[in-house]
Amino acid sequence: MEVLYLEHLEIKGFRNYRQGSVSLGPGVSIIVGRNGAGKTSLLEAAQYSICGKSFRTSRDAEMVREGSGFLRVSAAIETGGVKRSRLVSLQPGQPATVDQGGGPRWEQAGSVLCFSPDDLQLVKGAPAERRRFVDEAVSRRRPAYQKLAGDYQKVLSQRNRFLQRARAGIVRLADISPWDRQLMSLAFQIHDEREEYCRTLSPAFAEAYDRISGGSGSAEAVYRSQLQAHAGEEDREAAAVRELEQQWGGDLERGATSIGTHRDDIEFRVGGKNMRVFGSQGEQRSTVLALLLAEAVTESPGGERPLLLLDDVLSELDPDRRGRLLGALGNGFRSQVIITAADYNLIPVGGCEAAVVLEIGQDGLIRAAEAGDV
Ligand SMILES: Nc1ncnc2c1ncn2[C@@H]1O[C@H](COP(=O)(O)OP(=O)(O)OP(=O)(O)O)[C@@H](O)[C@H]1O
Numbered sequence: 001m002e003v004l005y006l007e008h009l010e011i012k013g014f015r016n017y018r019q020g021s022v023s024l025g026p027g028v029s030i031i032v033g034r035n036g037a038g039k040t041s042l043l044e045a046a047q048y049s050i051c052g053k054s055f056r057t058s059r060d061a062e063m064v065r066e067g068s069g070f071l072r073v074s075a076a077i078e079t080g081g082v083k084r085s086r087l088v089s090l091q092p093g094q095p096a097t098v099d100q101g102g103g104p105r106w107e108q109a110g111s112v113l114c115f116s117p118d119d120l121q122l123v124k125g126a127p128a129e130r131r132r133f134v135d136e137a138v139s140r141r142r143p144a145y146q147k148l149a150g151d152y153q154k155v156l157s158q159r160n161r162f163l164q165r166a167r168a169g170i171v172r173l174a175d176i177s178p179w180d181r182q183l184m185s186l187a188f189q190i191h192d193e194r195e196e197y198c199r200t201l202s203p204a205f206a207e208a209y210d211r212i213s214g215g216s217g218s219a220e221a222v223y224r225s226q227l228q229a230h231a232g233e234e235d236r237e238a239a240a241v242r243e244l245e246q247q248w249g250g251d252l253e254r255g256a257t258s259i260g261t262h263r264d265d266i267e268f269r270v271g272g273k274n275m276r277v278f279g280s281q282g283e284q285r286s287t288v289l290a291l292l293l294a295e296a297v298t299e300s301p302g303g304e305r306p307l308l309l310l311d312d313v314l315s316e317l318d319p320d321r322r323g324r325l326l327g328a329l330g331n332g333f334r335s336q337v338i339i340t341a342a343d344y345n346l347i348p349v350g351g352c353e354a355a356v357v358l359e360i361g362q363d364g365l366i367r368a369a370e371a372g373d374v
């Protein structure tokens with residue numbers, strides 16, 4: 001798999017940057033700056049230059065510096081020994097223009113993996129957050145999955161609308177069967193993809209979690225789906241359709257479908273404990289980081305080793321975990337990693353051997369930290 005390497009980034013009129021630039025090495029870079037210095041903004045610019053989207057906002061215009069009429073982000077990127085440049089410009093109210101230097105389209109959401117403190121919701125939040133993580137990962141590997149997931153959502157809302165019309169006496173409940181069959185047929189396809197992904201992810205997650213935590217327990221990512229109840233049956237689709245039929249009464253009352261992959265969840269367990277319920281802050285943070293590391297190393301056919309952007313990840317980890325995280329990212333990890341930190345004290349002793357430490361200056365230039373700072 002090719003490694004995506006962001007060599008250089010120049011930004012203009014982006015968030016607090018009138019002008020900024022940074023050159024990065026292929027390994028781990030730690031960017032240090034006080035609160036409000038522009039650390040998160042720099043990661044955002046890196047992601048925006050590669051995938052044309054921000055992990056912080058869906059309104060691109062927010063990124064344009066106040067008082068500036070436009071933003072420009074230019075990036076020098078190398079993949080598989082081929083250097084490419086890319087220039088993204090944006091004026092509020094207009095679509096972004098992208099100049100890829102004549103190269104082929106290559107940006108993919110999968111080229112960059114981000115962690116920001118909000119991503120703790122992946123562990124702490126509702127099942128939908130975990131389904132989204134898995135669905136995005138599966139889509140990166142199999143673009144056709146996106147259509148499958150879209151089709152499922154469509155049939156699900158059609159079935160729900162049918163239930164509501166049946167409740168209003170407009171249609172007969174017994175005529176819902178075609179929706180049941182379509183829904184279960186799509187559901188099993190989704191189930192199989194999600195199950196396979198979790199099965200592949202789980203050992204990599206366990207390894208990453210052990211590396212970060214020092215091997216305090218066996219971690220696993222366990223896929224939970226109502227459809228698993230029919231796994232051993234000869235015609236599992238027919239069995240699931242029968243189960244759905246038994247729920248018609250309840251579904252009619254609620255105007256919603258009670259069985260399907262829209263109810264799936266993924267349990268992240270460490271030493272038998274469900275991290276959503278029993279994980280401490282640091283354990284939950286370690287879980288998300290381990291998932292990201294696992295997703296980065298899990299083979300995606302034809303894909304790239306993604307760039308990892310880790311915003312403010314060190315602050316809730318104890319010094320041992322901070323050291324081990326940097327060790328895990330620094331030694332033979334292959335992906336390029338950019339980490340931000342508000343304080344030099346968060347960089348573990350010895351961490352500078354595995355990483356290059358950079359500092360955001362007043363002028364927007366990001367350069368090597370002075371030896372005395374670290
Ligand atoms: N569109 C914008 N125009 C001008 N300034 C902005 C814009 N959007 C955000 N800012 C400012 O940019 C500054 C840098 O924000 P950023 O989130 O990058 O800081 P940070 O270094 O990550 O800080 P922290 O350590 O608190 O996370 C903030 O003061 C913020 O208010």
Ligand SMILES: [Mg+2]
Nearest residue numbers: 039040311312
């Ligand atoms: Mg920040």
